[in-house]
Every structure is written in structure tokens, then in C-alpha cells.
Amino acid sequence: MSTPSTQVAIIGGGPAGLLLSQMLHQAGIESVVLEQRSRAYVLGRIRAGVLEQGSVEVLRAAGLGERMDREGHPHDGAAIVWAGRHNYFIDCWKYVGKRFTTYGQTNIQEDLFAAADRRNAQVLDEALEVMPMDVTSARPCVTFRHAGRSQRLDCDFIAGCDGYHGVSRSVMPAAVLKVFEKVYPFGWLGILSETPPLPNLTYANHPRGFALASMRNPMLSRYYVQVSLEERIEDWPDERFWEELKARYPEELARAIVTGPSIEKSIAPLRSFVAEPMRHGRLFLAGDAAHIVPPTGAKGLNLAISDVYYLARALTSYYRDGSSTYLDSYSAMALRRVWGAVRFSWWLTGLLHRFPGMSDFEQRAQECELDYLARSQHAQASVAEQYAGMPFE
Numbered sequence: 001m002s003t004p005s006t007q008v009a010i011i012g013g014g015p016a017g018l019l020l021s022q023m024l025h026q027a028g029i030e031s032v033v034l035e036q037r038s039r040a041y042v043l044g045r046i047r048a049g050v051l052e053q054g055s056v057e058v059l060r061a062a063g064l065g066e067r068m069d070r071e072g073h074p075h076d077g078a079a080i081v082w083a084g085r086h087n088y089f090i091d092c093w094k095y096v097g098k099r100f101t102t103y104g105q106t107n108i109q110e111d112l113f114a115a116a117d118r119r120n121a122q123v124l125d126e127a128l129e130v131m132p133m134d135v136t137s138a139r140p141c142v143t144f145r146h147a148g149r150s151q152r153l154d155c156d157f158i159a160g161c162d163g164y165h166g167v168s169r170s171v172m173p174a175a176v177l178k179v180f181e182k183v184y185p186f187g188w189l190g191i192l193s194e195t196p197p198l199p200n201l202t203y204a205n206h207p208r209g210f211a212l213a214s215m216r217n218p219m220l221s222r223y224y225v226q227v228s229l230e231e232r233i234e235d236w237p238d239e240r241f242w243e244e245l246k247a248r249y250p251e252e253l254a255r256a257i258v259t260g261p262s263i264e265k266s267i268a269p270l271r272s273f274v275a276e277p278m279r280h281g282r283l284f285l286a287g288d289a290a291h292i293v294p295p296t297g298a299k300g301l302n303l304a305i306s307d308v309y310y311l312a313r314a315l316t317s318y319y320r321d322g323s324s325t326y327l328d329s330y331s332a333m334a335l336r337r338v339w340g341a342v343r344f345s346w347w348l349t350g351l352l353h354r355f356p357g358m359s360d361f362e363q364r365a366q367e368c369e370l371d372y373l374a375r376s377q378h379a380q381a382s383v384a385e386q387y388a389g390m391p392f393e
Contacts, residue, residue: 012162016287047105050298052389072103136281297345
């Protein structure tokens, strides 16, 4: 068993792990990234594509803005339609002076790999049996297998960026870890198609269920419809999907949707999940390892970026100034932002979806809230502030 060492061991080579590695490199801090999957697998994952302005600024500061600024698409806000007829626009630029950018997570992942290759970063793909060890000691380590050899990586700190199903959170004792979870009784059936998207991100609440029209670039559209958890991909040929999608939008918008063959199709269940604290000893959780939000509020990737922003700042302060202030406040600070996003995503999911077994009272109350949001500039300003992203602490 070989025993290399580094300052920060990062478990997980997705956006959170590679962004943390990039930001630490800028601060002169060594790291090693351990990723269970192959690079091709990581790049093949289809995920979010909406970046808050704060996330855009973090990526630019990390040296990852060139392609994003060239290919990403800024938006002033998002539209909401309901009951097949009402339509209004939540103008983030008007109310809070912020825009958001559509730029696919796959593109961000490509940019992060390219940056890692340029600096000859230590990123070990297909690292198996990864296990954080001695996380409450002064010298933790991570054991793993790579290229058929058992190895141990000694380090000062461990960053658990390995997602909801990763190992990092599992090493926290039950007496320490508290989990909050809500599972929603439906999922999103999503497709990618090489067709021009609608001009604006457009959410729909319809008696047939929720729908969302989103985008990745001028010739790549992302669409979703709410489906039951019992649905199967093979029961949804493209023709059925397009017919169902158009049925959930007003006629004018439905006519504007350009259909075409799907290049990816999947069903994602929805859940809200928070694990706290986000630190145990010298182990720090970031991204989906600590929290999951339904995609309605477009917060998952943005929360991962804000976690990394806080954690990179904390580690930089520790190594540069010898201060542990930001390390000690990391969990509480990150969780304040997490819970704000969790609450907003939960509220927006409840507002825009038709839940199984909704009573007539609940349906009318939902319609009343949608009508209030359409008529109240104060309500729209509140939604715009949260959708565009709260400022970092």
C-alpha cells in the first residue's frame, strides 16, 4: 500500500469537487481528487443548466468564464403560465438588478476537466472502495483502490463532494448527523432535443400537470413534464411527449414549440433533503452529499457552487493566515443558504405542481396564490430575489 499525501483530499470529481480543486489551486493549496466513475461517465450525466449571477461570478473568478461568457445565455427572468391561459413574467433584472444564465452542467464539467488538464491536476478516475478515515484526528486519510492497487492518501482535510449516494456522509455518526427529507409523489420526465427553444424559461401549472420549457443553447432545448413515479421511459415515445407538453401550454406558446427527435430522455424523482451539520472533524460536506432540492427552483448546482465558495475561502484563510474562523463557521453559514434554497424550491414546487389527491380547497388556494403573484409587484420582487440568488455572506 502506497501512502502519498496532500493538503486536501477531495472525494468526488463532479462540479463541486473539481471546482474546489480549481479554487484551491489558485490559492496555492494542494489537492487530490478521487472519482469513482470514469471521465466519460461523469461527462455523460445530464443535469441542471441555470446559473445564478453569483455562481457566474464565482466561475469567472475561478478562471472558468471564457466559454461560459461566449456560449451561455443571460436571461432577465422567467415566465409562469397556468390553467392553460394566464401568463406573466418574473423580471429578476427589474426587481433585483440580477440576471441568470443558462449554461449546461455538462459544459461546466467539460470546462473543469480542461482546466484540471492544463494544470496537471491530480484527478484519479475510477478510484474504488474510497473510505474517509480518522476524520476527527489531526491527520485524517482516505483509503481507496486505484489501478488494482490499495492506496492511502494522507491529508489535512477531506472534502466530501461525492453526491447523495456517496460514502462521505456515511462516516458521520448517527449521534452527530441529522437528516431532513421530503419525497414528492411524482417525477419529471425530461428530454433534450436539438431544436430552437422558447425565448424564455417558461413554467406551466396545468390541470394535466406541471411542465417546464428550458434551454441549453440556441439549438438545444430542455423540456420537462410532470409524471407519476410509476411511469416508464419506454412508454413515452417522442410523439407522445411532444403532444403532452404542448397540451400543458397556452395555444400561442404550444404553437411556438419546435419539435424534433430527442437525444436524451430520463425520469427523475423529486425530493428535498438536508443533512446537518456539514462538518465532522476534518471532514466537510459540499453539494449533493449534504443536500438535494427539487429542480423547480434551479438551485442544486448553485448550492454546490456556494458551498465550494465558502469552503475554498475557509481553507484559504486557514493556510494563508492560520485562522480557523471560516472553517468553524462553514457548516452554519452554508446551511443558512441551503435552507433558504430548500424552502424556496419546496414552495415553488407546491405552487406549480398538481399533487395527487388535491382537494378542491387546495386547488382553489393554489390558483389564488398564482393570481396574487401575477397581480402583486411585491410578491414578484420576492420571487425574483430568491430565483436570481441571494448574496453570499
